[in-house]
Amino acid sequence: MTDKKRYRYKTLAGDIEKKILNGTYLIGEKLPSIRELQVKLNLSINTIYRAFIELEKTGLIETRPKSGYYVKPIPILSRNFPPRGTGKKQPQKIDSTFISNEVQLAMSNPHYLPLGTAALSPELMPVKEIIQLVKRITFRGIQSIFSYTLPEGEPELRRLLALRTVGILEKVQPENFIITNGCTEALILALKAVVKPGDTVAIEAPTFYGILKVLKxxxxxxxxxPTDPVTGVYVEKLEQTVTNKNPKACLFMSNFHNPLGSLMPDDNKEQVVRLLNHYEIPLIEDDIYSSLYHGKERPKPLKFWDKKDLVLSCSSFSKTLAPGLRVGWILTGDRFKNRLIELKRESSIATSYLDQYIMIEILKSGSYERHLRHLRRCTRNQLQNVAQAIHDCFPREVRLAIPEGGFILWVQLPEGVDSVELYYKALERQISILPGTICSSTDQFRDYVRISCGHPVSSEILSGIKVVGDLIRDLRR
Ligand SMILES: Cc1ncc(COP(=O)(O)O)c(C=O)c1O
Structure with missing residues (x-):
């Protein structure tokens, strides 16, 4: 065989190998047939055959008689997360962007026990109802995907969102909503509308780690x-920050804060908005968890107290229904509306019509409100059960407060226990948790972890919590 030919089959085998190892080809997926590749790549049958033999020898693929070549299972741990040496201390200084990216990767790995992700289990979702709705999509419903849609979003979805504010925000109309790709795009557009690079934005400490990366x-x-773990941002500290640091905007979560779970009392909310209105400082509100209240009524958004049209309220259906649908919104008055629509058009022209259409059908069917009632009961029980398990399995010095909504627990570890070290140890046991350190630009929350209670409490979750408790004891010694 000539060198050139050997090179060709090795190149092909190498390419397929890379695509298997990086997850482009999925485990169990059928590879294209020798014939298909021959036509597509203009290679000889022999070259392709040799490439497949090579891959078979390395254990990456297997032949199934009369069917073809398939990707074989490989241990997930060695693909994405090389095991780390046990008992080895992590270096003192940490790169929080690196850890934050790594944590996100671990959280999206379905093989890990999901104590880190702030997402609800699909088990809690009205899957059957959604399938029925999707099946009923009509030609009229689908035809809009063949043209560009409005940057501000589908009028019917905006109308339905406006209806959901009845009894809470009386002046709100459909025109006050701009539909976005999830809450993330809502926050980004809101930020772009009110600040420019080099400006300062005041945020809570700790905060949602995703927004730290966006701001950076x-x-x-x-x-x-500084923020109280139960009542949210300290108003007097905010006043000092406003006068001393001249922030051009604030970004706060008053309802079931991520990661604290805190709920700002109405008086504090009013004082915060009055203060910022007084100084003419725009306030971006991340209100993504407010529908998951466990008390009698939905807590008011900061927008309720806004007299100067300076509050931009951002949210989405990601925490209550389906983060995969990517439907979020900004609730705004006239002051920033046109600028926001312009920014939305520049950012992504419009939000996926199909995603909006599905949301319209779900909201119209009435099943969403029913689903929310169910979800509130489930998330309250889950929070209580996980908190109880933590109480039973973690060392006594651990501190936490059970929030009045949402599904996240912010847990203070015993003195000297490093959450980053705990995170790595838990990962080795295939458990994902979120180290508190990534929720701030400083190192002040290194002894905190965020535990998500998004899944019904199973024996697997209880054993996972026990393992984390044992790891904390080991690290304390
Ligand atoms: C506080 C907060 N804001 C925003 C987001 C992002 O939401 P979305 O998936 O709708 O972009 C999350 C998701 O974890 C969150 O917890």
Whole structure:
């Protein structure tokens, strides 16, 4: 065989190998047939055959008689997360962007026990009802995907969102909503509308780690305002920050904060909005968890107290229905509306019509409100059961407060226990948790972890919590 031919089959085998190892080809997926590849790549049958033999020898693929070549299972742990040496201390200084990316990767790995992700289990979702709705999509419903849709979103979806504010925000109309790709795009557009690179934005400490990365990438400086784990941002500290640091905007979560779970009392909310209205400072509100209240009524958004049209309220259906649908929104008055629509058009033209259509059908069917009632009961029980398991299995010095909504617990570890070290140890046991350190630009939350209670409490979850408790004891010694 000539060198050139050997090179060809090795190149092909190498290419397929890379695509198997990086997950492009899925485990169990059928590879294209020798004939298909021959036509597509203009290679000889022999070259392709040799490439497949090579891959078979390395154990990456297998032949199934009369069917073809298939990708073989490979241990997930060695693909994405090389095991780390046990008992080895992590270096003192950590790169929180690196850890944050790694944590996100671990959280999306279905093979890990999901104590880290702030997402609800599909078990809790009205899957059958959604399948029925999707099956009923008509030609009229689908025809809009063949043209560009409005940047501000489908009028019917905006109308339905406006209806959901009845009894809470009386002046709100459909025109006040701009539909976005999830809450993330809502927050990004809101930020772009009110600040520019080099400006300072005041945020809570700790905060949602995702927004820290966004702010960093946008070249925005941050100032962290001390925040109470139960009642949210300290108003007097905010006042000092406003006068001393001159922030151009604030970004707060008053209802079931991520990661704290805190709920700001109405008086505090009013004081915060009055203060920021007074200084003419725009306030971006991340209100993504407010529908998951466990008390009698939905807590008011900060927008309720806004007299100067300076509050931009951002949310989505990601925490209550389906993060995969990517339907979120900004609730705004006239002040920033046109700018936001312009930014939305520049960012992604419009939000996927199909996603909006599915949401319209779900909201119209009435099943969403029913589903929310069910979800509130489930998330309350889950929070209580996980908190009880933590109480039973973690060392006594651990501190936490059970939030009045949402499904996240913010847990303070015993003194000296490093959440990053705990995170790595838990990962080795295939458990994902979120180290508190990534929720701030400083190292002040290194002894905290965020535990998500998004799944019904199973024996697997209880054993996982026990393992984490044992790991904390080991690290304390
Ligand atoms: C507080 C908060 N804001 C925003 C998001 C992102 O939401 P979405 O998936 O709708 O973009 C999350 C998701 O974890 C979150 O917890």
């Amino acid at each position: 990438d946008m070249g925005i400086d941050i100032v962290e305002v």
